[in-house]
Amino acid sequence: MTTTLAALQKFFAAEAAYITEGTNFDAMGACLDPDVVMYQAEHLPxxxxxxxxxxxxxxxxxxxxxxxxxxxxxxxxxVDGETVVIYNRGRMLARATGRLLETSVMQLMTFRDGLIVEIRPFYLDTAAVLEALAEDRRTVR
Structure with a gap:
């Protein structure tokens, strides 16, 4: 369990740094299995x-x-073996609109040999995500 949590913390720190500071992908890539797959909600950008x-x-x-x-x-x-459920509450700043979104995302992640092999995020409110991103809010609803 400790190895899995350490890998997750490293991954999330690298993700935040990549988005915020534009750092390279190497730190995140080191956490990923060669067969990793992520499933994001289709209607998000x-x-x-x-x-x-x-x-x-x-x-x-x-x-x-x-x-x-x-x-x-x-x-x-x-943590249940190599399966982890993560509750993330966070803030994101939309580049195009300058809007700050505070929201929650649950993620189901699967590990193999200490590396992430599957990521399935579930957004609390995808409409709020789209609204924060919409330059014309009338197009969201």
Whole structure:
């Protein structure tokens, strides 16, 4: 369990640094299994299925085009072997609109040999995400 939590903390710190500071992807990539896959909600600007470390890096490029900063306010972890449920409450700043969004995301992550092999995020309110990103709020609803 300690190894899994350490890997998660390293991953989330690297993710926040990538979005906020534009650091390189290497720290995040080191946490990923070669067969990693992420499933994002289809209707988000960075939605879809992202495969392999190269796919996750492309996702991060899309994510960092969308958001100018990412700050984790609260994180809770429930570990069951190589499966982890993470509650993330955070703040993100939309690049295009300058709006600050505080929201929550639950993630189901699976590990293999200490590396992340699957990521499934579940947003509390995707409409709020889209509203924060919309330059014309009338197009969201």
């Amino acid at each position: 960075y939605g879809g299925e992202w495969r392999g470390p190269d796919g996750i890096e492309k996702f991060m490029v899309a994510m960092s085009r969308t958001w100018g900063s990412l700050e984790f306010i609260e994180q809770r972890f429930v």
